[in-house]
Amino acid sequence: MNSQIIGSCRVQYQDAYAYDMNSQELWVLDRLKSCKTITQLKQIHAFLIKTSPLRLRAPQLIYPKLISLCTTSSSSFGANLTYFRSILTNLENPHVILYNNAIKALSSAQNSSFSLEAVALFREMLIKGLVPDNYTVPYVLKACAQSQALREGEQIHAHCIKTGMLLSIVYVKNTLMRLYAVCGFIKAVQKLFDGSPQRDLVSWTTLIQGYVKMGFLREGVAAFFEMCDSNLRADEMTLVIVLSASSKLGDLELGRKIHDYMRDNEVNSDIFVGNALVNMYLNCGDADFACKLFDEMPFRNVVSWNSMISGLAHQGKFKESLDVFRKMQNIGLKPDDVTLVGVLNSCANLGVLELGKWVHAYIDKNQIKADGYIGNALVDMYAKCGSIDQAFRVFQGMKSRDVYSYTAIIVGLAMHGEAEKALLIFSEMPIVGIEPDEVTFIGVLSACSHAGLVAEGQKYFEEMSSVYNLIPQTEHYGCMVDLLGRAGLINEAEEFIKNMPIEPDAFVWGALLGACRIHGKVELGESVMRKLLEVEPERDSAYILMSNIYSSSNKWRDALKLRKAMKGKNMKKTPGCSSIELDGVVHEFRKGDKSHSKSKEIYKLLEDIMSQLKNHGHLAQY
């Protein structure tokens, strides 16, 4: 192919004077069309330079092609960046459009050095006396937003104020808003929005998105309704963001309102909207309707499936989540890393090590990096499935670790009673420069609790606020009550609760009641149970714990009375559930549950085992 082009270039060169310039240009354009690589392009370029009538036209002719080649094969783009620049920079009379296209190409590249290159081209334009137009500025601002180049963006912002573009061109204002939004400066976004004479749908959407991305969900939703009041009609893009906000808020009423808005305004449901709707209904608790919508979708992509897998898990329907994954496998859709994270999460919560291992093998086989989300999910899965050593190996093998990785392994080690190792890993965090957060401290405090390290636990609890500026939540107070209570320091635990700056909740009272159970404190237990029932009247855990306290103090009559009192009340049961995985299918078992298709056989076998145990002189312990 190359030699063909060179060959025909040579022939053309020799016959150059036989053609007039137009036909030469046509010939070159024809060659450019079929040109596939930078090397071929360079050959044509060389020919153009050597052909004197075409010399001046050369850059203009090849430039658009160069841009399109670079953007379609971004991998070779980096290597040819110098070449790319040298042509443009040496142009004597470049048209603004050429620069615009170049900046556009650079702004859509992922690489952040390309974004800065786009800014450099923008500067070069100004130096050459070219006037950036209403296309140039949105492109270069997009490049800044891509790499969060705030400083550069601010300079362009200043340029836009000086030239008056900021006020006159809505595209400029919108891309500028977007830049500040991705940099997290929501106040700057709002200020630009407020100070602008014209606001179109994109301005509103950018504002809403800015709020939602920063986690200011209610503010984003409020902006949406404000937009509706101003008689602008939302389109698919706006609605996807508002639905995602409703989903994150778990606000079903709001979500339904948005859905109604879509029907009233005849917004058509493309795949993005469809996915957002499914996700919203799932996270807001209406899983049945979400499944119905999912089934009715005319097209589904990997995100649709991912939404189902992680959304069901979010609702605690881990088994169903894995069922969806199996269906996805059956139709032959390739999982991506988001899918795998969701699957690992469900495996972790069900304790299905086999499938978790399969995912790990899949990750290795497909050379997916076991860092970030994936690595953290693997650590968590192994830890929760009981393979703490394997969890630790994955943790150590990770190239980059963040606060989630550290927390996963610390909580995992604490759960497995390896308190010292957990605290050792925790002490590594300041050395590698990772700040622990609230969840990390749950792991640290529970490690201390399990190992009976009272003084250390108190020290860490104190450091939480004094060193790390974290405000302890009721969970942390619960851990401390547990720590003191387990160690038999019941009075100290009671005193600790009295001095809490926030209202104790079920975590805290539950921990104290647990301590009463361990240490057989019947009377205190009774008063703590009442407290627990006050803050959590709908659950049965207070009754269960208390009746255990009665039983272990041989107060059978009181225990029975409590169980009876419970029966009439239809309380939420704290589920005790176990599961096994067989040939890829997860089977769940709850206490007294007879829903399994082979339930009869299972119970029959259990009875056999029990009687065999009895025959061998073993007495069942309850």
Add this chain to the structure above:
DNA sequence: CTAGGGTTAG
């Protein structure tokens, strides 16, 4: 040749 969209962790 212009701007704004979904799913993922402890």
